[in-house]
Amino acid sequence: MDNYTLIIAEKPDAAEKIALALDNTEMPRKLSEKGVPYYVAKRHGKEIVVVPALGHMYTIAAERKGRNHYPVFSFKWVPRYITDRKATGIRSWLQTITTLAKKAETFVDACDFDVEGCVIGYCILKYACGAKEHESKRMKFSTLTRQELEKAYAEPLPQLDFGLTEAGLARHEIDWLYGINLSRALTIATRKRSKRYVTLSTGRVQGPTLRFLVAREEAIRSFVPIPYWKIRAQIETDGRVFEARYVKERFENKKEAETIANSCEDKRGEIEEIALREFKHPPPFPFDLGTLQSEAYNLFSFLPGRTLNLAQQLYLDALISYPRTDSQKLPSTIDYASILKNLGKAKEYYDLTSELLLKKTLKPNEGYKEDLAHPAIYPTGNLPGRTLESSKRKVWDLVVRRFLAVFGEPTTKQNMKVYVKINGLRFYVSGRRILTQGWMRYYEPYVKIDEVLLPPTRKGQIVNVKETHLEEVFKEPPSRYNPSSLLKDMEEVGIGTKATRASIIQTLYERRYIEGKKITVTNLGFEVFDVLEKHCPQVVSTALTRKLEEKMDRIRENKEKRQNALTDVIGMLQPSLAAFKEDEEAIGEQLNDALERSKLEERIIGTCPVCKIGKLVVNYSRKTGKRFVGCTSYFKGLCKTCFPLPQRGTVRSTGKNCHRCGWPTTKVYMKRHQWILCFNPECPSKTGNEKS
Amino acid sequence: MKCAICHRKSHVGKYCRSHEKACENIFRSYEQWRKALEISWKEYLSQIANNPLTGEWTKEVVQHLLKNGEEANVKDH
Numbered sequence: 001m002d003n004y005t006l007i008i009a010e011k012p013d014a015a016e017k018i019a020l021a022l023d024n025t026e027m028p029r030k031l032s033e034k035g036v037p038y039y040v041a042k043r044h045g046k047e048i049v050v051v052p053a054l055g056h057m058y059t060i061a062a063e064r065k066g067r068n069h070y071p072v073f074s075f076k077w078v079p080r081y082i083t084d085r086k087a088t089g090i091r092s093w094l095q096t097i098t099t100l101a102k103k104a105e106t107f108v109d110a111c112d113f114d115v116e117g118c119v120i121g122y123c124i125l126k127y128a129c130g131a132k133e134h135e136s137k138r139m140k141f142s143t144l145t146r147q148e149l150e151k152a153y154a155e156p157l158p159q160l161d162f163g164l165t166e167a168g169l170a171r172h173e174i175d176w177l178y179g180i181n182l183s184r185a186l187t188i189a190t191r192k193r194s195k196r197y198v199t200l201s202t203g204r205v206q207g208p209t210l211r212f213l214v215a216r217e218e219a220i221r222s223f224v225p226i227p228y229w230k231i232r233a234q235i236e237t238d239g240r241v242f243e244a245r246y247v248k249e250r251f252e253n254k255k256e257a258e259t260i261a262n263s264c265e266d267k268r269g270e271i272e273e274i275a276l277r278e279f280k281h282p283p284p285f286p287f288d289l290g291t292l293q294s295e296a297y298n299l300f301s302f303l304p305g306r307t308l309n310l311a312q313q314l315y316l317d318a319l320i321s322y323p324r325t326d327s328q329k330l331p332s333t334i335d336y337a338s339i340l341k342n343l344g345k346a347k348e349y350y351d352l353t354s355e356l357l358l359k360k361t362l363k364p365n366e367g368y369k370e371d372l373a374h375p376a377i378y379p380t381g382n383l384p385g386r387t388l389e390s391s392k393r394k395v396w397d398l399v400v401r402r403f404l405a406v407f408g409e410p411t412t413k414q415n416m417k418v419y420v421k422i423n424g425l426r427f428y429v430s431g432r433r434i435l436t437q438g439w440m441r442y443y444e445p446y447v448k449i450d451e452v453l454l455p456p457t458r459k460g461q462i463v464n465v466k467e468t469h470l471e472e473v474f475k476e477p478p479s480r481y482n483p484s485s486l487l488k489d490m491e492e493v494g495i496g497t498k499a500t501r502a503s504i505i506q507t508l509y510e511r512r513y514i515e516g517k518k519i520t521v522t523n524l525g526f527e528v529f530d531v532l533e534k535h536c537p538q539v540v541s542t543a544l545t546r547k548l549e550e551k552m553d554r555i556r557e558n559k560e561k562r563q564n565a566l567t568d569v570i571g572m573l574q575p576s577l578a579a580f581k582e583d584e585e586a587i588g589e590q591l592n593d594a595l596e597r598s599k600l601e602e603r604i605i606g607t608c609p610v611c612k613i614g615k616l617v618v619n620y621s622r623k624t625g626k627r628f629v630g631c632t633s634y635f636k637g638l639c640k641t642c643f644p645l646p647q648r649g650t651v652r653s654t655g656k657n658c659h660r661c662g663w664p665t666t667k668v669y670m671k672r673h674q675w676i677l678c679f680n681p682e683c684p685s686k687t688g689n690e691k692s
Numbered sequence: 693m694k695c696a697i698c699h700r701k702s703h704v705g706k707y708c709r710s711h712e713k714a715c716e717n718i719f720r721s722y723e724q725w726r727k728a729l730e731i732s733w734k735e736y737l738s739q740i741a742n743n744p745l746t747g748e749w750t751k752e753v754v755q756h757l758l759k760n761g762e763e764a765n766v767k768d769h
Binding site for chain 1: 700710713714717718720721724725727728729730740743745746747748749750
C-alpha cells in the first residue's frame with residue numbers, strides 16, 4: 001500500500017461513511033493499527049485511505065509550566081494528551097496518522113466544513129502529517145450521503161479554507177488567553193485566602209453570559225408588583241356564555257374601574273358591530289441550529305446541548321444535513337423533489353409528501369439568516385435503517401416535518417371581534433378560526449391550532465349580560481431564563497458561536513454559578529460577577545465580546561491578521577490582570593465568603609418545623625463523624641431538634657415541604673437510586689394513619 | 693459598613709447593593725400603589741410582603757422596614 005490519497009475525517013463514523021461512498025464496490029477494507037481504525041477504499045483503480053480524527057487532537061498549552069502563576073501570554077499548540085491526562089488514546093491515534101501520512105501521495109481534508117472542523121484538519125495536516133497543510137485539498141459537503149460525498153471528492157476545493165482556519169485558530173487562542181488568565185486569577189485569589197483548591201472560572205463568553213443572568217436575577221429579586229384592573233362581562237347568547245372585555249384594557253385606579261363595572265350591572269347588551277379580519281400566516285423558516293434547539297426545548301424539554309448531540313448523531317447517520325449552521329436557507333441545488341420522494345417511502349409521510357409533489361414548483365419559505373459554509377438543516381431523504389432511539393427519532397421527525405412545512409402554503413386565519421354595547425359602554429368578544437390549514441397540516445403535531453369559535457350573531461341582536469366583574473391583575477416580574485431562551489439571547493446579541501453556546505451554559509451550571517431549569521443565579525455567581533465587574537469590567541462587557549466576534553469575522557474574510565487580534569487582547573488583559581493582582585487579598589476574601597455561604601446554603605434543608613425559628617442543617621457529629629440533621633437554634637440553647645440521615649449517598653434539600661405533613665424534605669441520591677425523605681416520624685406516610 | 697439585612701459589605705447607605713436596589717424599587721412603586729388604591733404606606737408594605745410576585749430581596753427589605761417602623765424610613769428617603 002503506497003502512493004495513496006489520505007483523507008482525514010473528523011470522526012470514526014464520518015470516516016466509515018466517506019469510505020463506503022468512495023469505494024467502487026461499497027465494501028472498503030477496515031483495518032486498524034494500534035487500535036486505531038482506518039479504511040482502504042478502491043476508486044477507479046486508485047487507493048484511498050480514510051483515517052478518522054477524534055475531534056480536536058491538538059490544543060493550546062502555556063510555554064511555561066506550572067499552574068500557580070499569571071499572566072500567561074506565551075503558548076504553543078500541542079497534542080491533547082499533553083494537557084489532558086484522560087486523553088491517553090490520542091498518542092497512538094496520532095502515531096497511526098503519522099505512519100499513514102508517510103506513504104501517502106496526496107492529502108484531502110474531509111473534516112466538517114466549519115471553524116472547528118477547519119482547525120481539526122489543519123492541525124493534523126500540519127503537526128501529524130508533516131506540514132502538509134498547504135498541499136492538501138478540501139472536501140466540502142453538508143450531508144454524509146453517497147451522492148454528495150462522491151461529488152465533494154471529485155470536485156474538491158484546491159486548498160484549505162485558510163480564512164476560516166485562521167479565524168478558528170484565533171478564536172481558540174483568544175479564548176484560551178481569557179480563560180487561563182482570568183480563571184487562574186480567580187482560583188489563585190481564593191486559594192491564597194483559604195489554602196484550599198477550588199476551581200472558579202470565567203471566559204470571554206462566559207462573563208457576558210453571566211451578566212445577562214445576573215441582570216435578570218436582580219430584576220426578579222428586587223421586583224415590586226404593581227396592581228391594575230381589567231373589566232370583564234359574561235355575555236350569554238344561544239345558551240352559551242362568553243367573556244367580553246372592556247375596550248380599555250387596563251385601569252390603574254380601582255375606583256374608576258369599579259364605577260364603570262357597576263354601571264353595567266343588570267343591563268342588557270346590544271351587538272353593535274362585527275369586525276372580521278382575514279390574514280395569512282406564512283410557513284416557518286427552515287431550521288438553523290438555534291431555532292432547532294429552541295423548538296426541541298419547547299416541545300420535548302431537550303436542553304440545547306442534548307439537541308445538538310442528537311442532531312450530530314443524525315448527521316453521522318446521514319439522516320439530516322450538517323447541524324452546526326446559522327443558515328435559514330435551502331439553496332435550489334438541493335434536490336427537494338427527490339428528498340420528498342424518498343421520505344414518502346415512510347408511511348407516516350406518504351400522504352404529506354405526495355401532496356407536496358403535486359405542486360408545480362417547490363419553493364421553500366426561507367429566512368434571512370445565511371451561513372457561507374452550510375445550508376439550513378434538512379433531512380437527506382434517507383430513512384433510518386433500524387429503529388431510532390426515541391429522542392433521536394423525535395428530533396429527526398421534527399426536522400422532517402419542518403422541511404415539509406416550509407414548502408406549504410400560508411395558513412389563512414380569520415379573527416372575529418364582536419362589539420357589544422352595554423349601557424353605552426363598548427365591550428368585545430374575540431374569536432378566531434382557521435380557514436385553510438396550509439403549512440400547519442405538515443407540521444401538525446408541533447403546532448397548536450387554537451380556534452375560538454363564536455356562535456352566529458347579527459348586528460342589533462340583544463344579548464344577556466350575566467355579570468360584570470373586575471379582575472385584579474399584577475404586573476409580573478420578567479420571566480426567568482431557561483437554557484433555550486438564554487441561548488436565543490446570546491445568539492441575538494452575537495456572543496459565542498452556534499457550536500459553543502450550549503457548552504458555555506453547561507459550564508456555568510458546573511461551576512455552580514447558576515442552577516435549575518428555570519435558571520437562578522447562585523450567591524457564588526453573584527460574587528464572581530461582582531468581582532469581575534469591579535476589577536475587569538471589560539471581561540463581562542457584551543460590547544467587547546461582540547467586537548472580538550466581529551474581528552474574527554474579518555479574519556475569516558482575510559481582512560484582518562490573527563496576530564493583530566491577539567495583540568489587542570493581550571493589551572486589554574494586561575492592565576486588568578495587574579489590577580486584579582493588586583487586590584488579590586480583598587478578592588480572595590469576597591470569593592471565599594461567597595463559597596462559604598453557598599456551602600452553608602447547600603446544607604440548609606428548610607425551616608425547623610418544631611421551633612419555627614432556626615434552620616434544619618446537615619451536620620457531622622464530632623464524636624462519630626456521622627451526619628445528621630439538626631436545628632441551628634441548638635447553639636443558642638433554644639431547640640434540640642435533630643434527625644438521623646442515611647450515611648451514604650448525597651443529601652440535598654428539595655426546597656419543598658412534604659405534601660402530607662408540611663415538614664421540609666430532602667432528596668437522597670445513592671448510586672442510581674434516589675428518593676424523597678420526610679423527617680417527620682409522625683408523618684402519615686410513615687405511620688399508615690393516612691386516610692386513603 | 694455592613695448591610696442591615698444580609699451583613700454583606702454596603703458601600704452606600706445601610707443596605708448592600710442588592711437590598712438598596714430593592715429598597716429604591718419599594719419607594720418608587722409606592723406612588724403607583726397609592727394612586728391605584730389610596731392606601732397608607734404601612735398597608736402598602738404588608739400588601740407587597742404577602743404578594744407571591746414580590747421579589748425575594750424586596751420582601752427582606754419590607755420585613756426590615758416593618759420591623760423598624762415605617763415612619764422613620766419614609767423620612768429617611
